[in-house]
Amino acid sequence: MFSTQTRQKSGLRRKAAAVAGATALLLGGGLAAATTASAGPNCAAGYHCVFYNGLGEPGGHAFYNSDPDFTDNYFDGMSININDNTWAASNSSTGGYESHYYYDVNYGGGLVFCVNPGSAVNAGQLSHDGVKGNHVGQRDEASSLLMRPSTNISCF
Structure with a gap:
């Protein structure tokens, strides 16, 4: 038989182990929740x-910050201006920012589309009416990019 003293020590060890386990889970969960990196x-x-043609196609360009004016940006390795020529987009934010693309420079003309962290939109998902700059379609329309913290706007 176990003595009362032995049972008390055993009970304290179990409680300590339970507290340590719960603490480890909370800390581990907190660390996992604190990481907001999302790869598109x-x-x-x-x-x-x-992207000019589509996700992974030649002619991409990466923005680290918001850009109010695409007229001075070109797709990598191409002489094609990004302004009103975007066919696809991907968001690999490490800070949880949504990518919001606007019809006009300086975030004007209304929202064309937005992309959630860790997500992307390809050419076939963006509406296209065939006329650039008329603010009706989504493909071939973006002129500026604003990175915003999480919003309630429905994004790709």
Whole structure:
């Protein structure tokens, strides 16, 4: 038989082990929840990427910060201006920021589309009416990018 003293020690050890286990779970869960890195396809961590032809196709460009004016930006390795030529986008935000694309420079003209962290939108998902700059379609329309903290706007 166990003595009362032995049972008390055993009970204290179990309680200590339970508290230690619960603490480890809470700390581990907290660390996992604190990480907001989300990788979108074909876009390096921390960047918001646009593509001329489609995800992973030649002609991409990565933005690290918001850009109020695409007229001075070109797709990598191409002489094609990004303004009103975006066919796809990917969001690899490490800070939980949504990518919000606007029809006009300086975030004007209304929202064209937005992409959630860790997500992407490809050419076939964006509406296209065939006329650039008329603010009706989504493909070939973006002129600026604003990175915003999580919103209630429905994004890709």
